[in-house]
């Protein structure tokens with residue numbers, strides 16, 4: 001179950017009391033259940049045979065919404081590194097104004113609301129203030145600080161919290177019979193999201209992670225590997241996450257932290273042997289440069305130069 005039961009309960013109460021707001025902003029880390037919760041709310045409000053706790057899950061409406069095939073439930077999504085442009089928002093508003101085909105409540109979502117351009121955000125303001133009858137608008141974001149104030153002030157904010165590392169590690173052990181080291185590593189990279197931990201496990205993330213560590217840190221052989229990785233946005237992001245986790249672990253080890261707190265506990269031997277060759281300051285220099293690259297990446301700028309700096313710092317010996 002990936003949606004937030006707590007938030008569904010809140011919506012159950014406010015809808016039964018007729019206190020529903022027009023527009024909500026769901027704030028929480030990636031994969032903390034924001035979109036699945038919107039989907040569950042849409043099912044709850046439109047279920048044809050309310051039974052179960054929130055919805056029946058069996059009726060035509062429930063099934064169409066769950067599979068993403070309901071004409072009145074719409075989600076505007078953007079790819080990694082793309083902005084949401086005014087044309088996208090005009091089309092979105094156009095859809096909002098259409099009469100409902102079959103739903104009691106139309107539910108419209110804009111994911112990654114921090115990617116709205118200023119023009120797009122301005123075009124949306126009126127719709128957020130005066131929505132159409134029986135229409136709910138949800139905006140979701142993992143970085144509320146980057147959302148425009150004009151948008152935030154017109155939405156009712158609801159926060160999603162990541163699960164604790166310990167709890168998520170235990171869930172991965174229980175549900176996938178993983179050993180503790182692997183489960184904890186997935187939990188670290190999943191940022192407290194069970195859904196994300198599950199995806200990482202199923203896509204054999206540990207193989208990708210360890211290959212990245214081997215190529216970038218251990219083997220020191222592979223300009224070709226870097227070139228190939230940087231040609232793909234998802235891979236670039238993963239590489240930066242993996243490198244940051246690895247050198248943060250190294251800094252933690254150097255400061256005497258117990259190895260049970262490391263994200264890369266499966267690589268503890270490599271971490272230890274490598275860290276002998278680096279001073280603490282040098283490790284922090286690497287960490288700073290990785291964070292710098294992450295900023296560039298987030299602003300959609302080229303990280304090639306920054307990656308060369310990281311490489312030289314890592315391969316210094």
Ligand SMILES: [Zn+2]
Pocket residue numbers: 046047048049050055056057058059060061062063
């Ligand atoms: Zn139903």
